[in-house]
Amino acid sequence: MQADIITIGDEILIGQIIDTNSAWIAARLGEVGIPIRRKYSIGDRREEILDAVGGSMLHSELTIITGGLGPTKDDITKKVLAELFSSPLVRHEDTYNRVERMMAARGIEFNALNQSQALVPECCTVLTNHKGTAPGMWFEKDGRVVVSLPGVPFEMEALMSESVLPKLQEHFALEAVVHRTLITYGMAESMLAEHIASWEEALPSHIRLAYLPSPSQLRLRLSAYNVDRERAEQEIDKQFERLLPLLGDIFVGWEDETVQSAVAKMLIKRGETLSAAESCTGGTISAKFTAMSGASEYYWGGVVSYDNSVKENVLGVSRHNLDTYGAVSEQVARQMAEGVRRLCGTTYGIATTGIAGPTGGTPDKPVGTVWMAVATPTKTIAKVVQHGKIRAVNIERAATAAINLLRLELQKMDDEK
Amino acid sequence: MQADIITIGDEILIGQIIDTNSAWIAARLGEVGIPIRRKYSIGDRREEILDAVGGSMLHSELTIITGGLGPTKDDITKKVLAELFSSPLVRHEDTYNRVERMMAARGIEFNALNQSQALVPECCTVLTNHKGTAPGMWFEKDGRVVVSLPGVPFEMEALMSESVLPKLQEHFALEAVVHRTLITYGMAESMLAEHIASWEEALPSHIRLAYLPSPSQLRLRLSAYNVDRERAEQEIDKQFERLLPLLGDIFVGWEDETVQSAVAKMLIKRGETLSAAESCTGGTISAKFTAMSGASEYYWGGVVSYDNSVKENVLGVSRHNLDTYGAVSEQVARQMAEGVRRLCGTTYGIATTGIAGPTGGTPDKPVGTVWMAVATPTKTIAKVVQHGKIRAVNIERAATAAINLLRLELQKMDDEK
Numbered sequence: 001m002q003a004d005i006i007t008i009g010d011e012i013l014i015g016q017i018i019d020t021n022s023a024w025i026a027a028r029l030g031e032v033g034i035p036i037r038r039k040y041s042i043g044d045r046r047e048e049i050l051d052a053v054g055g056s057m058l059h060s061e062l063t064i065i066t067g068g069l070g071p072t073k074d075d076i077t078k079k080v081l082a083e084l085f086s087s088p089l090v091r092h093e094d095t096y097n098r099v100e101r102m103m104a105a106r107g108i109e110f111n112a113l114n115q116s117q118a119l120v121p122e123c124c125t126v127l128t129n130h131k132g133t134a135p136g137m138w139f140e141k142d143g144r145v146v147v148s149l150p151g152v153p154f155e156m157e158a159l160m161s162e163s164v165l166p167k168l169q170e171h172f173a174l175e176a177v178v179h180r181t182l183i184t185y186g187m188a189e190s191m192l193a194e195h196i197a198s199w200e201e202a203l204p205s206h207i208r209l210a211y212l213p214s215p216s217q218l219r220l221r222l223s224a225y226n227v228d229r230e231r232a233e234q235e236i237d238k239q240f241e242r243l244l245p246l247l248g249d250i251f252v253g254w255e256d257e258t259v260q261s262a263v264a265k266m267l268i269k270r271g272e273t274l275s276a277a278e279s280c281t282g283g284t285i286s287a288k289f290t291a292m293s294g295a296s297e298y299y300w301g302g303v304v305s306y307d308n309s310v311k312e313n314v315l316g317v318s319r320h321n322l323d324t325y326g327a328v329s330e331q332v333a334r335q336m337a338e339g340v341r342r343l344c345g346t347t348y349g350i351a352t353t354g355i356a357g358p359t360g361g362t363p364d365k366p367v368g369t370v371w372m373a374v375a376t377p378t379k380t381i382a383k384v385v386q387h388g389k390i391r392a393v394n395i396e397r398a399a400t401a402a403i404n405l406l407r408l409e410l411q412k413m414d415d416e417k
Numbered sequence: 418m419q420a421d422i423i424t425i426g427d428e429i430l431i432g433q434i435i436d437t438n439s440a441w442i443a444a445r446l447g448e449v450g451i452p453i454r455r456k457y458s459i460g461d462r463r464e465e466i467l468d469a470v471g472g473s474m475l476h477s478e479l480t481i482i483t484g485g486l487g488p489t490k491d492d493i494t495k496k497v498l499a500e501l502f503s504s505p506l507v508r509h510e511d512t513y514n515r516v517e518r519m520m521a522a523r524g525i526e527f528n529a530l531n532q533s534q535a536l537v538p539e540c541c542t543v544l545t546n547h548k549g550t551a552p553g554m555w556f557e558k559d560g561r562v563v564v565s566l567p568g569v570p571f572e573m574e575a576l577m578s579e580s581v582l583p584k585l586q587e588h589f590a591l592e593a594v595v596h597r598t599l600i601t602y603g604m605a606e607s608m609l610a611e612h613i614a615s616w617e618e619a620l621p622s623h624i625r626l627a628y629l630p631s632p633s634q635l636r637l638r639l640s641a642y643n644v645d646r647e648r649a650e651q652e653i654d655k656q657f658e659r660l661l662p663l664l665g666d667i668f669v670g671w672e673d674e675t676v677q678s679a680v681a682k683m684l685i686k687r688g689e690t691l692s693a694a695e696s697c698t699g700g701t702i703s704a705k706f707t708a709m710s711g712a713s714e715y716y717w718g719g720v721v722s723y724d725n726s727v728k729e730n731v732l733g734v735s736r737h738n739l740d741t742y743g744a745v746s747e748q749v750a751r752q753m754a755e756g757v758r759r760l761c762g763t764t765y766g767i768a769t770t771g772i773a774g775p776t777g778g779t780p781d782k783p784v785g786t787v788w789m790a791v792a793t794p795t796k797t798i799a800k801v802v803q804h805g806k807i808r809a810v811n812i813e814r815a816a817t818a819a820i821n822l823l824r825l826e827l828q829k830m831d832d833e834k
Binding site (some may be wrong): 012013014015016017018019020022023024025026027028030035036037038039040041042043048054085156157171188189190191194209210211213214219275276278280281282283284285286289290291293294295296299300301302303305307309310313314329343344346356357358359386387388391392393395413 | 423427428429430431432433434435436437439440441442443444447452453454455456457458459460465466469487488489490491522523524525526528530531548571600618628629684690692693695697699700701702703704705707708710711712713717718719721722723726730731746749760772773775776808810812823
């Protein structure tokens with residue numbers, strides 16, 4: 001059992017809009033145990049639609065199509081599906097009445113274009129769209145299922161959740177698939193792969209490992225197919241349990257955890273607060289914490305001390321240190337972290353100062369050099385990292401590395417208890 | 418002449434990440450006049466890759482592949498391409514040396530996995546990836562071109578711009594296309610389209626207009642196809658000249674201009690400086706300015722005053738105003754802008770305070786309410802905006818709206834001179 005997803009529409013094909021529908025559909029199908037064979041994007045052209053849908057039906061038991069169902073001339077999906085299934089377009093009375101009511105409520109004329117939304121191929125089962133005019137359509141032929149849905153994301157999502165997924169589970173009597181994702185930070189993919197090679201080789205054949213890199217974290221996903229859900233969950237848990245001792249403090253958490261959300265959880269649990277003093281990261285650390293709803297519980301704010309005068313006058317960094325060691329130095333990073341902690345009255349202060357690039361590097365301190373510090377009630381720790389030459393990447397990596405320095409410190413305190 | 422785009426990788430296929438690469442590539446190919454026939458997403462499986470790439474080569478002169486080039490076992494694209502083109506994997510010395518240097522600079526061991534990044538099918542032309550380890554590869558066979566690129570967006574984008582697009586223009590002797598893009602901020606697409614309808618109708622038939630929406634700006638692109646480059650550039654300039662008076666202050670600039678880069682240019686020209694006090698935008702305004710190289714010339718820093726204690730103790734917002742009007746109020750926004758301007762000693766101060774959501778709204782101040790202010794040497798102005806319910810969108814929009822408030826004020830001063 002496998003599925004294809006086809007998005008129809010010139011806007012997606014030519015790159016004017018980014019397709020988010022197919023990722024959403026793939027994730028939902030994955031959750032009910034239907035693997036995706038292929039996703040396509042094609043334009044509003046008859047031959048392309050016939051070729052893609054017909055080709056998909058040769059390989060996959062299920063084809064889900066989105067888009068191309070609008071009332072205007074360029075939307076031809078319905079007409080082409082009628083042709084493909086050799087079934088005439090007929091008026092669907094419930095849809096006709098629903099669209100008529102919808103137009104009346106919006107004060108829009110119920111003209112021929114809108115009336116055409118109620119035409120569907122005679123052979124299909126109509127799936128009622130409560131959020132828009134274009135109905136969903138369910139086709140069956142030679143053991144294959146083809147589902148056509150509107151491209152408007154919230155209409156498509158409602159139809160999938162309310163109609164399509166329940167019908168699929170019933171129609172295909174689906175088996176279980178289980179995924180679980182573990183988040184790591186601090187070791188490159190190639191090193192980690194080598195480090196855990198013997199663990200990976202010992203995985204049973206029905207459990208698969210995937211490395212999922214993202215800009216600042218590395219995710220490891222285990223998937224078990226065609227097995228009893230409960231047993232699979234236990235097996236995956238057992239495998240990850242064996243992995244954890246190999247990971248040590250590069251283990252951050254599970255599923256959607258990030259370095260900053262892990263820190264947030266620890267701070268909330270401890271009833272403690274944080275502030276940040278940022279030079280080269282320029283507000284990115286603050287933005288990462290405040291992007292999470294509920295940040296006000298532990299994140300009080302911070303200072304972006306981009307200019308040295310702000311480091312000196314607002315954070316209390318000494319002119320002596322700035323002159324002697326330079327703005328990018330351990331001494332200044334420490335004073336920044338201590339300064340923002342004192343200024344904001346928080347439990348911890350975190351600081352970064354570095355050379356984001358592409359200019360400003362020196363032989364001693366090349367582009368990508370970042371000093372970071374964490375001030376706690378009892379001590380201040382500092383660390384230097386050396387990243388690359390690309391400004392945006394340096395900023396992103398330095399921000400996460402500084403937050404991770406605090407994460408390690410909090411974890412150490414927890415371990416010592 | 419047409420092209421297919423294939424993204425390889427289970428992450429995109431199963432919907433764990435959203436594919437933005439194929440939209441970017443499609444847009445770039447469209448700009449040089451290559452229409453897209455079809456986009457595919459497939460998983461890291463040999464049969465699928467052979468079938469998709471082979472199938473694409475039957476229909477399209479050009480196939481662009483992204484992803485599946487990582488050093489770990491699940492990434493098999495290179496091996497399958499070697500098989501498809503019947504060409505053995507050999508070590509590419511330049512790449513080997515480049516990756517070795519890259520690993521050394523990052524302090525990462527140059528192990529067998531990383532060394533394997535330098536293996537490429539013998540028949541391909543290597544495209545140097547200056548931003549990552551996986552090289553780009555250019556294949557030619559039976560008049561078809563297949564290009565394989567890494568899936569990391571900034572690596573792919575650099576390779577496309579620096580290597581692939583110039584090579585395509587040469588290889589396929591593409592006709593000239595001239596594009597010029599005008600940036601606007603502050604008017605919705607449907608309103609703008611109505612506002613400039615008569616200008617659009619008067620465009621000559623060989624010049625085409627496209628609306629390119631992005632989260633916080635609306636771009637208008639004029640394109641001229643199959644024409645003499647110099648004449649086309651002059652014609653497009655003339656058309657835009659006629660448009661500018663209709664746009665007034667929603668005109669921000671040309672090509673890659675943003676609201677913040679326009680402000681940066683004006684501040685540098687005037688020799689003036691800026692700081693920001695951010696509550697609901699939590700560092701995003703600072704991050705937008707400091708993301709631009711050279712920000713230290715005019716951007717001195719700021720305060721993220723997420724907690725009221727920071728508003729009061731660091732920025733000098735009065736307890737009376739916080740208690741009487743609330744943190745999200747005109748009075749507090751004004752005091753924040755004036756406070757950060759004074760604290761940092763800059764020419765201007767900019768401030769935001771609002772309810773980013775999803776919780777925290779009240780009947781008076783629903784989620785999405787944001788007060789913003791700009792303090793200048795002579796006065797302080799304030800404005801309230803009302804956005805939607807989604808936290809990330811509210812933060813992004815409020816940050817840009819606040820920066821735009823300063824842009825309009827700077828422009829007014831310029832106009833009055």
